[in-house]
Amino acid sequence: MNSDLPTVEQLAEFSLAAQHPLTRQWLDDKTRLERLAEIHEFDLELATDLELAEQRAAFFDVGQDAASFLNRWVSVPPDLHAMLSIRFQGLDVTKPFVDASLLSRPLTELDVPALAEIAREIYGAFKPLYLRLWSAAPAGHFAGTQSDKRFLAAPLAELSKGDAPPELSLSPARDLAHYADAQAAYDNVDAQHPKHTGQARMQDDESLLESIEAGTLFDVWVGGEWAGYVGANSDTEGDGDTLGLDAYVVQEIILAPAFRGHGYGAALSTLLARSLPEQQRVLIGTIHAENWGAITGALRAGRVDVGGWVQVGL
Numbered sequence: 001m002n003s004d005l006p007t008v009e010q011l012a013e014f015s016l017a018a019q020h021p022l023t024r025q026w027l028d029d030k031t032r033l034e035r036l037a038e039i040h041e042f043d044l045e046l047a048t049d050l051e052l053a054e055q056r057a058a059f060f061d062v063g064q065d066a067a068s069f070l071n072r073w074v075s076v077p078p079d080l081h082a083m084l085s086i087r088f089q090g091l092d093v094t095k096p097f098v099d100a101s102l103l104s105r106p107l108t109e110l111d112v113p114a115l116a117e118i119a120r121e122i123y124g125a126f127k128p129l130y131l132r133l134w135s136a137a138p139a140g141h142f143a144g145t146q147s148d149k150r151f152l153a154a155p156l157a158e159l160s161k162g163d164a165p166p167e168l169s170l171s172p173a174r175d176l177a178h179y180a181d182a183q184a185a186y187d188n189v190d191a192q193h194p195k196h197t198g199q200a201r202m203q204d205d206e207s208l209l210e211s212i213e214a215g216t217l218f219d220v221w222v223g224g225e226w227a228g229y230v231g232a233n234s235d236t237e238g239d240g241d242t243l244g245l246d247a248y249v250v251q252e253i254i255l256a257p258a259f260r261g262h263g264y265g266a267a268l269s270t271l272l273a274r275s276l277p278e279q280q281r282v283l284i285g286t287i288h289a290e291n292w293g294a295i296t297g298a299l300r301a302g303r304v305d306v307g308g309w310v311q312v313g314l
Helices: 008-017 021-025 029-048 050-060 111-126 179-192 194-198 205-214 264-275 292-301
Strands: 072-076 080-088 096-103 130-135 146-155 168-172 217-222 225-233 247-255 282-288 304-313
Touching: 008 029, 008 096, 021 304, 029 050, 029 080, 029 096, 072 111, 080 111, 096 111, 111 130, 111 304, 146 292, 168 264, 179 225, 179 247, 205 217, 205 225, 205 247, 217 247, 217 264, 225 264, 247 264, 264 282, 264 292, 282 292, 292 304
Parallel strands: 096 130, 247 282
Antiparallel strands: 072 080, 080 096, 130 304, 146 282, 146 304, 168 217, 217 225, 225 247
16 A cells, blocks of 8 residues: 655655745745755655564564554545554553654645545554644644644744743753652642643653753742743754754743742743743744643743644544
8 A cells, every 4th residue: 555655855845835834934945845854754764664663563562563564655535645654652552543744735624534544444453543643724623633732833032022020030950959849740730630641741851951951951930939940952853843943842841839820831931932042943842732721821922833733533
């Protein structure tokens, strides 16, 4: 069922065509196509490298042969092609899903049933829970689907214009002295909102130390008292979360329980935007569609919903 594979340049063109029109103003198309080609080069590798597929089959060990782990470039009548692959949510073998990492044109509502049927046909042996599709359309646009992570983004120069209360400030983190406090803050959110564990989790200490070295992790202070972490990842080469933009990707925004409910969420994006060193970049963060509080804060700060993943139950 693998149709003739496109070139990486063609994949980049397909990907760019699917992006939110506003984002086309944030970086010139030539540079963005080069970035998208780097991102989608791995899609082609996963479609052709049987040795890599064998490694994935051995790692997940779910009783399927190596060929089943190859990406598939499939034809979806009448005029669509899709890059499909089997994935596992959080690397959990009990949560398989089919990922449509790329379509040959922007998704329409009429495409959804046909894509779901092909996903079942190819990956039915894995018993996938859902098919995941990308679209720049607003959350809830496609009937019969469930919204997944949304991408909220804006140029740092625009975000920096926002307001912040005088008692709220950031300082570059020098160490992870408050790591345990931040983890406790996550645990508190998880206890109050059980779905949160599947929507956001704290970065490991190694990732946070890399951000400290890059100068992109900050301690949050309220009236001189430590209140949380906020930070971004600058090492995003080849990272699909950048959407091919010159971007920082939000790594952490967490407040200790005592400092929630004061409207600080939007101000944290403003202060982070002012504090990051490369001001020509865009700030992007992925937020689960059900995490309405975080989405509201991001929108209030001036970030824009530029698309996201949707799930089609299988």
